[in-house]
Amino acid sequence: MGSITLEKVSKSFGTTSVIPEIDLEINDGEFVVFVGPSGCGKSTLLRMIAGLEDLSGGRIIIDGKDMSSEAPAKRGLSMVFQSYALYPHMSVYQNIAFPLKMDGQEKSAIDKKVRDAAHILNLTNYLDRRPGQLSGGQRQRVAIGRAIVRQPKAFLFDEPLSNLDAALRGNMRLEISDLHHQLKTTMIYVTHDQVEAMTMADKIVVLNAGRIEQVGSPLELYKKPKNVFVAGFIGSPRMNLIEGAAAEKHKASTLGVRPEHVQISKTEGAWKGTVGVTEHLGSDTFIHVQTEGVGKITVRTDGDFATKHGQSVFLTPDPSRLHLFDASGQAI
């Protein structure tokens, strides 16, 4: 109940091709995150799965049935929009009940389902309010409530947390993950925030300019990025990508090393440099070091490491955790 297969799916607006051709398998119950920079086609892909955009080519198969040209409502999917798209003149209750009402279900059955959903999402006290009287997080929950009452085969989330402040975003991330464990329904989640992708996904699909760069579990992507793009996109702060002599020593055109895999010392090391900006997060410290010959390197170290701007330091990358890429950007 809820496997989705994309076969050679492509999309073009006029003569511009947005998505060249994509094959993807999404298993039942999986939490899949589409992640990529803005304009990479991830939202378009989601809208194609939802049926809000026509396919230019290929097929979308949901639960073994070809749904490529079915109407959105017939596909059995629910979507949570970035702007929440709540109906402003209806109360929270009416908003959540709307899909059931459109389905022609009985009043008592609707009432039970709406109250169940409200209970799961902690909305019981707000059922009589209108969306305009709710906070961002509550609106978000109403949108999710409207999605879950239909008991869809899969949920589609289109950047649902981008309108919330940082603290609330963290909370909602947990709530959505929790919901996935409770419902065990397939979820497809679109975001440009790689932290959301890493923390929530079973499977991450990294998209760039309409192409899939890599598919894999969060740790796979972190440990074994297939190419420079994925290496640079996954992980925070970004991986240091070094070109030139230091890379050629390893017979590669680009050498990648994550900030957390660089040792910093005040006395000795492979690369010498001067400390630039230091970001203290309490638990960690990010130090941006301008090195001689290797360029700018970001280092992640523990919170107690004391440095001053302009101080000389030495860096040593962990040799077992170097990422090597050839001239075309592929991992060696």
Added chain:
Amino acid sequence: MATLQTRATARIMMSPAIILLFLWMIVPLVMTLYFSFLRYNLLMPGTEEYVGFLNYQYFLTDPAFFTALGNTLLLVGGTLLITVIGGILLAIVLDQPFWGQGIVRLLVIAPFFVMPTVSALVWKNMLMHPVNGLFAWIARSFGFQPVDWFAQVPLLSIVLIVAWQWLPFATLILLTALQSLDGEQIEAAEMDGAGPLSRFIYLVLPHLARAITVVILIETIFLLSVFAEILVTTNGGPGLQTTNIAYLIYSQALLQFDVGGASAGGIVAVILANIVAVFLIRLIGKNLER
């Protein structure tokens, strides 16, 4: 306007315009009020004298007054019905993307720029004329007896002419409201399984509620005083069938030369308009609060 001084300056700067507007309104109103208590007939100059509420008594007990009141309400109500329903439908059509959209929108708005007298004459002589009119020609070419519009259904004819003039206005206001409807809401409703009709009833119509109230308010203000169309086409007739309050006052003043009676009628019309306004403001207030 934060400080005391800037506020005072602002008041001084604004006062000439406000005083002018105030005089513009209050002088005619006071003069009308004054005339309405006089016996003032243009055929008997020099005999003006104070008669108390006699003018009001004559005007309000005149059977023509109630006919005119009914006609006014029918005219306003009928025109509102046609323009609001027609305006919604036209706005929905014009909101769809199609080739030549810009030109079609311009053409739809065009009737609003035609002067009331001109449009009434065009309707009277080119469209509704029982011999030369387009409608008569259409009826005859299908073998029907042509309708003599201004003789058989005079009030309906006036309503049609006025509605034709105000339809563009309603369409324009409703179209802009329609364009501000959030596309994601429609898409969400689509995913929720709502068909086109349900989407219209549950999403589009509630979204348009505000715009519809604005259209009703503004049109009512202007439609209460429709005059040119009646003067040009039917002269209030046959009989009193197309006489509204505005036309009745005109006939008192300039056909019967009774300025005092006409002034009393004018004051009555002002009071009636205010009663309508109170109802409308309440309706609007309810709709604009949310």
